[in-house]
Amino acid sequence: MNPAQIDTSVFNRLRFVLVETSRPGNIGAAARAMKTMGFSDLVLVNPRFADAVSQDEAVAFASGAQDVLAGARIVGSIEEALADCNYAAAVSARLREFSPPVVMPRALATELAANTGLQAALVLGNERFGLPNEIVEKCNVLINIPANPGYSSLNLSQAVQVLAYECRMAALGETKIASVIGFQGDAAGLADIEGMYQHLEQALVAIDFLNPDNPKKLMPRLKRLFARTGLETEEVNILRGIAKQILATRK
Structure with a gap:
């Protein structure tokens, strides 16, 4: 088609x-x-x-x-x-x-x-x-x-x-868009976003920013922060790349 x-x-x-x-x-x-x-x-x-x-x-x-x-x-x-x-x-x-x-x-x-x-x-x-x-x-x-x-x-x-x-x-067109942004990439898949959160959590533990035994509310707060942004696929890839580099330098 x-x-x-x-x-x-x-x-x-x-x-x-x-x-x-x-x-x-x-x-x-x-x-x-x-x-x-x-x-x-x-x-x-x-x-x-x-x-x-x-x-x-x-x-x-x-x-x-x-x-x-x-x-x-x-x-x-x-x-x-x-x-x-x-x-x-x-x-x-x-x-x-x-x-x-x-x-x-x-x-x-x-x-x-x-x-x-x-x-x-x-x-x-x-x-x-x-x-x-x-x-x-x-x-x-x-x-x-x-x-x-x-x-x-x-x-x-x-x-x-x-x-x-x-x-x-x-x-059916009964409502109108309040605002329009410029370039918009593909929205990231939910499974990809969840994988990014797991990757980021590992990196935060590796640099001692997150204590896995006492995590408090850090990850839920980060999830809420990123949820407000409407993550795109490329943005998720960038964040995972950062997490990967952090983990690599801590080995």
């Missing part, structure tokens, strides 16, 4: 990742919410039931979106779910001390629709416990849906619906 003919719309670049979902009905309802807004890429990380997508409750709540259910992939880890993504947004009603930058759904949707180089994922957690901190820290941003502060608890599928709607509106 001619590269010019490849559909780079957000509908083909956005994945919905549900982590450890308990109720098959919520999976079905999420599939329905996705399909009504034109999305279809659904990945489940360790759902409570291995056959969740085929259970009667899931099929009933999908209500016509059985094709999205049938196409859903079930994986064993968040790393598998994000393997070919270079951007991930954690969705949580609870703010975290060392979370990545917090953005609103509309701002996120605008960015995802405009930047065709992003292979993105929206990551939503378990109905009762949400997302653990270690998954949130792997993401580029934290999405907080501005709900009633007196009762801000959204059902899983409702959160999917809000986000899918905002992304659809952005794709």
Whole structure:
């Protein structure tokens, strides 16, 4: 296919990742919410039931979106779910001390629709416990849906619906880009960024800047710092090159 003919719309670049979902009905309802807004890429990380997508409750709540259910992939880890993504947004009603930058759904949707180089994922957690901190820290941003502060608890599928709607509106041109930068390289893959963090941590230990027995919050703070930058592939390579040189000189 001619590269010019490849559909780079957000509908083909956005994945919905549900982590450890308990109720098959919520999976079905999420599939329905996705399909009504034109999305279809659904990945489940360790759902409570291995056959969740085929259970009667899931099929009933999908209500016509059985094709999205049938196409859903079930994986064993968040790393598998994000393997070919270079951007991930954690969705949580609870703010975290060392979370990545917090953005609103509309701002996120605008960015995802405009930047065709992003292979993105929206990551939503378990109905009762949400997302653990270690998954949130792997993401580029934290999405907080501005709900009633007196009762801000959204059902899983409702959160999917809000986000899918905002992304659809952005794709249809209902929002405008607030700013444009000059040259923009390829966004770094999430696995590459995680590898860079591990490499950097080794280097910091080697120069006695980081005490592995008493690390405190250094690495979460560094992750938050870099998450605000929108790391590109070349930038990750530079940082890994620095870490490599540090390790080489300490041998």
